[in-house]
Every structure is written in C-alpha cells, then in structure tokens.
Amino acid sequence: MKVGIIGLPQTGKKTLFQIVTGTQLKEQSGQLKPVPGIANIVDQRFDKLVAMYGPKKETRARIDLVLLPKIEQETIVKGEIFRDISDVDAICHVVRAFEDEAVYHAEGTVDPLRDVEMINSELLMHDQIFVEKRIERLELSVKKIKDEKQAKELELMRKILCHLEDEKPLRLMVFSEGEDLMIRSYPFITRKELVIVFNVSEDALEDESLLINIKDICTAEKIEAMIVSAQVESEIVQLDSEEEKVEFLQDLGIQEPALETLTRLCIKALGRVSFFTVGKDEVHQWLVRVNSPAPVAAGVIHSDLQKGFIRAEVMKYDELVEYGSEAELKKQGKMFVQGKDYIVVDGDVLNIRFQV
Numbered sequence: 001m002k003v004g005i006i007g008l009p010q011t012g013k014k015t016l017f018q019i020v021t022g023t024q025l026k027e028q029s030g031q032l033k034p035v036p037g038i039a040n041i042v043d044q045r046f047d048k049l050v051a052m053y054g055p056k057k058e059t060r061a062r063i064d065l066v067l068l069p070k071i072e073q074e075t076i077v078k079g080e081i082f083r084d085i086s087d088v089d090a091i092c093h094v095v096r097a098f099e100d101e102a103v104y105h106a107e108g109t110v111d112p113l114r115d116v117e118m119i120n121s122e123l124l125m126h127d128q129i130f131v132e133k134r135i136e137r138l139e140l141s142v143k144k145i146k147d148e149k150q151a152k153e154l155e156l157m158r159k160i161l162c163h164l165e166d167e168k169p170l171r172l173m174v175f176s177e178g179e180d181l182m183i184r185s186y187p188f189i190t191r192k193e194l195v196i197v198f199n200v201s202e203d204a205l206e207d208e209s210l211l212i213n214i215k216d217i218c219t220a221e222k223i224e225a226m227i228v229s230a231q232v233e234s235e236i237v238q239l240d241s242e243e244e245k246v247e248f249l250q251d252l253g254i255q256e257p258a259l260e261t262l263t264r265l266c267i268k269a270l271g272r273v274s275f276f277t278v279g280k281d282e283v284h285q286w287l288v289r290v291n292s293p294a295p296v297a298a299g300v301i302h303s304d305l306q307k308g309f310i311r312a313e314v315m316k317y318d319e320l321v322e323y324g325s326e327a328e329l330k331k332q333g334k335m336f337v338q339g340k341d342y343i344v345v346d347g348d349v350l351n352i353r354f355q356v
Contacts (some may be wrong), residue, residue, distance in 0.1 A: 001061070001064065001089045001090075001270045001272070002036075002063070002064035002065065002066050002088050002089055002090075002270065003063060003064070003065050003066070003088060003089065003091070003092050003195075003266045004065075004066045004068050004084065004087070004088030004091055004220065005017055005032070005065060005066065005068060005092045005094060005120070005335040006068050006071060006081075006085060006089070006091060006092070006093050006094070006108045007069045007070065007071065007093060007094040007095065007096075007119075008070060008072070008105075008115060008119070009072055009097075009106050010103050010106065011094045011095060011096040011199060012094060012096065012097065012098075012199040012230040012231075013067065013070075013094035013199075014067060015230040015231075015234060016094055016197065016199070016228065016230045016233070016262075017037060017065060017067040018234075019033070019233050019234055019259065020037075020039045020177070020259060020262065020263070021037030021039050022037075022286055023035070023037045023249060024295065025185075026068075029059070032069060033069070033193065034066045034067065034068050034069070034084050034087075035065055035066065035067040036060050036064065036065075037064075037065045037066070037067065038062050038063070038065070039062060039063055039064075039065050039263060039266075040060040040061075040062055041044055041060050041062065041063065041263045041264075041274070041285060041287075042257060042259045042260040042261065042263050042264075043060070043061075043062040043134045043141060043260065043263070043264070043274065043285060044059075044256075044272075044278070045276070045317055045347060046058075046060060046283065046285045048144075048321060048352055049276055049278055049283045049317075049320075049349075050283050051169050051282075052278075052320075052321075052324075052325075053151060053278050053279060053280060053283050054280070055253050055278075055279065055280055055281060055282050055283045056280065056282065057282040057283075058283050058284075059241070059282060059284040059285070060284065060285050060321070061274060061285040061286055061287045063263065063266055063267065063287070064085075064271065065092075065266075066086060066087075066088055068084045068088075069081055069084065070083065071108060071122070076122060077099075079126075081256050082187070082189060084250055085123075085189050085192075086187035086188075086189055086292045087232060088192070089192065089270055090192050090193045090194070090195070090266065090269035090270050091189075091192050091193070091194045091195070091269075092195045092197060092262075092266060092269075093116070093119060093194060093195070094111065094197045094199055095112045095115050095116055095195065095196060095197065095198050095199065096110060096115065096199055096209065096286055097110065097199055097200045097204070097210060097227070098110070098199060098200055098201040098229075098231075099201065099202070099240060100201075102257070105186060109297055110166070110325050112198055112210060112318040113210075113213060114213065116196060116217070119340055120169070120221070121167075122219065123169070123189045123190050124164055124167060124169065124190055125189050127170060127189055127190050128161065128164040128165070129165055130186065130188070131157055131160050131161045132161065134157050134186075135154065135157045135158065135161065138150055138153060138154040138157060139154065142154060152182070152354040153182055156179055156183070158184060158256065160173065164190075168221070169190035169191075169194075169221055169222070170188050170190045170191040171190060171191050171192065171193060171194075171221075171224055173191075182308045187271060190336065192269075193222075193224075193268075193269035193270070193271070193306065194221075194222075194223045194224070195223070195224045195225070195226070195262075195265045195266060195269050196214070196218075196223055196224070196225040196226075197225075197226055197227075198210050198211075198225070198226070198227045198228070199227075199228060199229065199264065199332060200227050200228070200229050201229060201231070202229050202231060202252070204227070204229075204252055205227065205229055205232065205252060205253075205254065205324060208227075208263060210225075210227060211225055211227065211304060215336065222326050224268065224269065226258070226261050226262065227258075228258035228262065229257075229258070229283065232252065232257055232258075233257075233259060235248075235250055235307050235338060236249070236257070245257075246315040267287060270287075271289055271290050272287040272289060272290065273287070273288060273289075273290055273345065273346035274286065274287060274346055274347065275297055275344050275346075275347070275348040275349070275350055276317070276347075276349045277350060277351070277352075278349055278350070279299065284301075286300050286301060287300070287321060288300050288344055291343055292343070292344055293340060293341060293343055293344070294309065294311075294312040294338055294339070294340060294341075294342045294343075294344055294350070294352075295309040296344075297312075297338050297344045297350065297352075298312070298350075298352045298354065301314075301352065304354065305352050305354045307354075307356075308354035308355045309340060309352065309353075309354050310353045310354055310355055311337050311339055311353045311354075312337075312338045312339075312342060312350050312351070312352055312353070313335060313336070313337055313338075313350070313351040313353065314335070314336045314337075314338050314342065314348055314349070314350060315329055315334070315335055315336075315348070315350075315351075316348065316349070317348070317349055318333070318347070319334045320349055
C-alpha cells in the first residue's frame with residue numbers, strides 16, 4: 001500500500017517528500033520517473049509507550065510514499081502522470097499557498113483553491129475519458145455478440161459516466177461487491193482517497209482560513225486537508241534533540257507536528273488503523289485494515305499467530321497511560337480478553353495468545 005505525492009511545479013512536494021522519508025534527492029532539471037521512499041509513522045502514542053516500557057527495541061510502523069513527476073501540460077497531454085497516479089493506493093496533493101517572488105508559479109499567481117479545483121478537474125477528466133472509451137468498445141462488442149457480462153458492465157459504465165459528468169469523484173460512488181470486481185483492475189484515479197496539503201509560509205501556520213474556505217469541498221468530495229510549512233519542517237528535522245524540537249514547536253504555537261498529522265491522514269486514506277504490541281523486549285506499532293477482526297491483526301504480526309489464534313488481551317491506550325502500568329490497569333478491571341470476533345480499533349494495545 002502506497003501513497004503518491006503529486007502537485008504542480010514549485011509547490012514544495014519534493015521538500016516534503018525528503019523530510020518525511022529522510023531521502024536526499026539530487027538536484028535535476030526535471031523528475032521523469034516516480035521516486036519511491038519509506039516514511040516512519042510519527043505518532044506521539046508510540047513515543048509515550050516507549051517511555052513507559054523502556055524496551056530494548058522500538059519499531060515504528062511505516063508506509064510507502066512515492067514522489068510522482070510534477071503535473072504540467074506536457075505530462076498531462078502524454079498521460080504519463082495519470083499512469084503513475086493509477087499505480088498508487090491513495091493520493092497526497094501538495095498545493096502551494098506561500099508567496100515568494102523568487103519562486104515562480106506555473107499559473108502565474110498563487111491561488112491554492114484554484115489549483116485544487118484545476119487538478120481535481122484533470123483527475124475527473126481522466127476517468128471520464130477512460131469510461132467514454134470503454135463504453136464505445138462495449139457497445140460495439142455487445143452489438144456483435146450478446147454477452148450478459150459485458151452488458152452488465154456497459155450498464156455500470158453508463159452509471160459511472162453520469163456520476164462523473166456531475167463532477168463527482170468515484171470515491172463517492174457506492175459499488176456492490178460484483179461491481180467492484182468488475183472495475184477493480186481499471187485505472188480509476190478518483191476512486192482513490194485524497195489528502196490535500198497546503199504548503200504555507202511560517203507566519204501563516206496559525207491561519208486556518210484556507211481550511212475553512214475548502215471545508216465544504218472536502219465534505220462534499222470526501223477529501224482530507226491540512227496545512228504545513230515545508231520550510232519550518234525542514235528546520236525542525238535539523239535540530240539535534242527532541243527537547244529542541246518541542247521547544248521550537250511551542251514557540252510557534254504548534255500543538256502537533258505537521259508530519260504527525262500528515263502520516264495520520266495518509267494512514268486514514270489507506271484505510272488503516274494503528275495498534276501496538278508492548279513489552280520490555282520491544283514496543284512495536286502495526287497497521288491493519290479498518291474493521292479487521294483480532295485474528296487478522298494477529299496475522300499482521302506473524303501468520304502463525306493468525307492460524308493458532310486463541311484470544312487477544314486488549315488494553316486501551318488512553319487507559320493504559322492514565323493508570324500508568326499494566327498491573328494497575330488489570331487491578332482496575334480495564335484489561336479485556338477478546339475472541340475472534342473482536343474488531344481492532346485505532347490505538348489498541350494487544351497481547352495475542354495463540355497455539356501452534
């Protein structure tokens with residue numbers, strides 16, 4: 001599962017990618033191919049559990065990120081950028097919202113809401129063109145040979161086209177299991193979850209007007225949005241200690257590091273939640289699909305745990321932190337034993353009991 005980072009030229013997406021993945025990219029005139037990277041999940045809950053247990057080993061959850069070539073007229077016309085986007089599972093669109101006369105803007109002026117609308121329109125257009133071509137082929141084929149499967153697909157494609165012509169992304173459209181199987185291999189871009197990251201200047205970090213102005217669009221089109229200052233984040237990662245980083249954030253009035261917000265939204269876009277395993281040997285953060293039962297979560301750790309699953313001892317992160325130890329949590333009757341039907345929720349601390 002991977003998140004693709006897209007954006008117009010000079011938006012700061014490359015800087016953000018480097019910060020999140022720790023990858024140093026060489027300066028080049030034009031990025032022609034996707035650049036893969038791995039990002040550690042930044043999660044204060046993990047840090048708190050590490051402080052509580054003092055483990056010999058600590059392992060953060062990670063997600064795959066891909067920096068995609070910049071979106072410009074050439075890549076749009078050739079269609080290369082759309083092929084790259086169709087290969088990822090979710091999209092992170094970095095939008096320029098900072099003024100800097102030394103940095104040109106592809107559209108001549110800085111207008112983040114215009115840029116969001118423009119890119120969203122290009123993605124919708126891609127899906128619409130694909131559907132129109134698919135309908136043409138299916139209509140010709142059904143005329144020649146009466147095929148029930150193709151007839152059903154043609155009906156579905158016409159429904160999809162009507163939806164797209166209303167300028168609605170396909171992630172808003174509900175598909176049956178059969179319909180999902182029918183189109184799963186198709187390169188639909190607007191079915192993917194979308195996170196918009198507004199890259200602002202340092203003095204605009206506390207200004208939420210952008211998020212307020214785009215709120216209706218986000219609600220209507222099922223989009224997550226946040227603000228970040230790539231410039232500030234690049235300064236933070238260069239600080240030597242956590243204390244310095246915390247002090248820096250406090251001075252700026254920032255409650256949560258932007259990278260924590262970003263990785264959390266990416267996890268959400270991928271349809272995942274976090275759970276933890278803890279102990280003196282290791283504190284480990286894991287990712288599992290939303291609404292997964294306990295045995296499936298156990299399988300994320302190791303396939304043997306899923307095969308031999310007996311039960312899961314479940315602690316809620318907030319309660320564990322509140323009571324300060326497993327012993328006190330158990331004393332308060334807050335440690336729960338759950339069976340195969342238990343659905344793991346974000347922040348669960350699990351101890352899996354199994355038999356090989």
